[in-house]
Amino acid sequence: MKHKGLWVVGQGAAGLSAAISAKEAAQEMGQPLSVSLLDGQSEPHSGGNTRWSPSNIRLQPDFQVEPGFVASMLAQSGGRADAAYFEQLAAHAPDTASWLQGLGVTFQSPPYYLAKGPARIQPVGGGAALLQVLRQRARQLGIDFVQHFRLTGLLTDQGRVSGVEGVSTQMVQGQGQTSSLRADAVVLACGGFQGNAHMLAKHLGQAAAGFRLISPGTGHNDGAGIRAALAAGALPSGDWQGAHAEPVDARSQQSAPVVLVYPFGLVLNTLGQRFFDEGAALMHETWEALSHELQTRCPQGRAYAIADAALLDIPDYQRAIRSEVPPIQADSLTELAEAIGVPTPALLATVQGFNAACSGDVQRFDASRTDGLACQPEGQPPKSNWARPLVRAPFLAWPLQGALVYTFGGLQTDVQARVLGPQGPIAGLYAAGEITGHFYGVAPNSVAMLRALVFGRIAGRTAFEDGVSG
Numbered sequence: 001m002k003h004k005g006l007w008v009v010g011q012g013a014a015g016l017s018a019a020i021s022a023k024e025a026a027q028e029m030g031q032p033l034s035v036s037l038l039d040g041q042s043e044p045h046s047g048g049n050t051r052w053s054p055s056n057i058r059l060q061p062d063f064q065v066e067p068g069f070v071a072s073m074l075a076q077s078g079g080r081a082d083a084a085y086f087e088q089l090a091a092h093a094p095d096t097a098s099w100l101q102g103l104g105v106t107f108q109s110p111p112y113y114l115a116k117g118p119a120r121i122q123p124v125g126g127g128a129a130l131l132q133v134l135r136q137r138a139r140q141l142g143i144d145f146v147q148h149f150r151l152t153g154l155l156t157d158q159g160r161v162s163g164v165e166g167v168s169t170q171m172v173q174g175q176g177q178t179s180s181l182r183a184d185a186v187v188l189a190c191g192g193f194q195g196n197a198h199m200l201a202k203h204l205g206q207a208a209a210g211f212r213l214i215s216p217g218t219g220h221n222d223g224a225g226i227r228a229a230l231a232a233g234a235l236p237s238g239d240w241q242g243a244h245a246e247p248v249d250a251r252s253q254q255s256a257p258v259v260l261v262y263p264f265g266l267v268l269n270t271l272g273q274r275f276f277d278e279g280a281a282l283m284h285e286t287w288e289a290l291s292h293e294l295q296t297r298c299p300q301g302r303a304y305a306i307a308d309a310a311l312l313d314i315p316d317y318q319r320a321i322r323s324e325v326p327p328i329q330a331d332s333l334t335e336l337a338e339a340i341g342v343p344t345p346a347l348l349a350t351v352q353g354f355n356a357a358c359s360g361d362v363q364r365f366d367a368s369r370t371d372g373l374a375c376q377p378e379g380q381p382p383k384s385n386w387a388r389p390l391v392r393a394p395f396l397a398w399p400l401q402g403a404l405v406y407t408f409g410g411l412q413t414d415v416q417a418r419v420l421g422p423q424g425p426i427a428g429l430y431a432a433g434e435i436t437g438h439f440y441g442v443a444p445n446s447v448a449m450l451r452a453l454v455f456g457r458i459a460g461r462t463a464f465e466d467g468v469s470g
């Protein structure tokens, strides 16, 4: 077959890593390899979620994986996750971080919001800086960038993937024009299906179709890569009813204006009622469930995080608020209810009932860990940690809305990032990043970016090596 090279679809962390590692592997072997990197967006708008992501990465400052990482991934998924996938992730995570550092990425170790979380490193400048470094490396290696090509399908030839089909999204000319590009192999790295309202409604339910998307790049991931691979015989993986979402300030239109102080106060729906245990666990263990509740169960998809002046005494509490809009403030709970438009008697009854149940020693309050300061108000959900009465003005409120980050349902891949069908790997097809499923139940904290980078690199190298040996 005439050599057509490798086509990588998606210019986020996974796609760039794949393209670069394929080219680096070819260089190591002294072999030529043509690598093209496609994206449905223009260059400044490419990069999907990566561009907007702070990119916290679940590694210790010395790039080592925390002890018990794989066991914790399995436990979090309720035993459904593929142990081999996470073992491979753990095995290659340190050298992936070193590789990035070698390319010029500088890492810092950001403090966790307010409550303790897993050890993490973060590229200085976040995902945008990562993209810049990776794009620069890709250009240096002679990788061809193709913009405005939205994948719609895969070409197959006797069971082997032999290219991609797509449509031009260029606004000026040729918009809507379809084309087919033949390839020796294809790496799919074009994200989840959070940008596809039809797929959201089908898999997560009708209410999820109206989810706010957390950043401007989030909706570019239209699920086309997933659908194309399934049509070519790929097996599904991951939790198709699951998605990562975070609570944001409903007034802000900025990217990811998260409000994560809710564990230290109460969350009331627009009827003035509590509807979940705000202190059930650390915030990164409850934010997803809260966001889904907000979107699918709360009237108008809204609720209010409310707090009293005690919040302002928590050192660095602002770290947990990324909204540029100041909170609504009031001198009394009655005024607060009026300011946010929640029925005053209902709000007062909820807060008074909660306050009456707060019998623990407030000196034990500790925002940096689950402090066990619990209460069980009558007729309300419990609050398992950080339960202090709301008594001191000013009283504060932030309107909350759930915002979707990425979906969990995707493609089944093996540890070499080959896409699997019922009979084993589909020849010529690889995938990495959000598109690959593998997550179940709750998003593992600070693992999405890591797996995009690690399996992106593996996908590129494997595609090259399979092509060489084939």
Ligand SMILES: Cc1cc2nc3c(=O)[nH]c(=O)nc-3n(C[C@H](O)[C@H](O)[C@H](O)COP(=O)(O)OP(=O)(O)OC[C@H]3O[C@@H](n4cnc5c(N)ncnc54)[C@H](O)[C@@H]3O)c2cc1C
Pocket (backbone or CB within 6 Å): 009, 010, 011, 012, 013, 014, 015, 038, 039, 040, 041, 045, 046, 047, 048, 049, 050, 051, 052, 053, 054, 055, 056, 057, 127, 149, 150, 151, 152, 189, 190, 191, 192, 214, 215, 218, 220, 221, 222, 223, 224, 225, 255, 256, 405, 406, 432, 433, 434, 435, 445, 446, 447, 448, 449, 450, 452
């Ligand atoms: C606000 C925010 C905060 C986050 N915080 C963290 C964090 O701290 N830690 C962490 O681990 N993860 C975090 N994530 C998630 C993480 O950033 C993503 O999971 C990761 O960037 C996904 O990388 P990817 O390469 O798989 O996909 P993306 O980066 O989304 O790239 C996909 C690319 O494919 C292109 N594309 C999509 N559909 C098509 C198509 N049909 N044809 C052609 N091109 C297409 C898109 O334009 C895009 O360029 C966050 C995400 C966001 C948005």
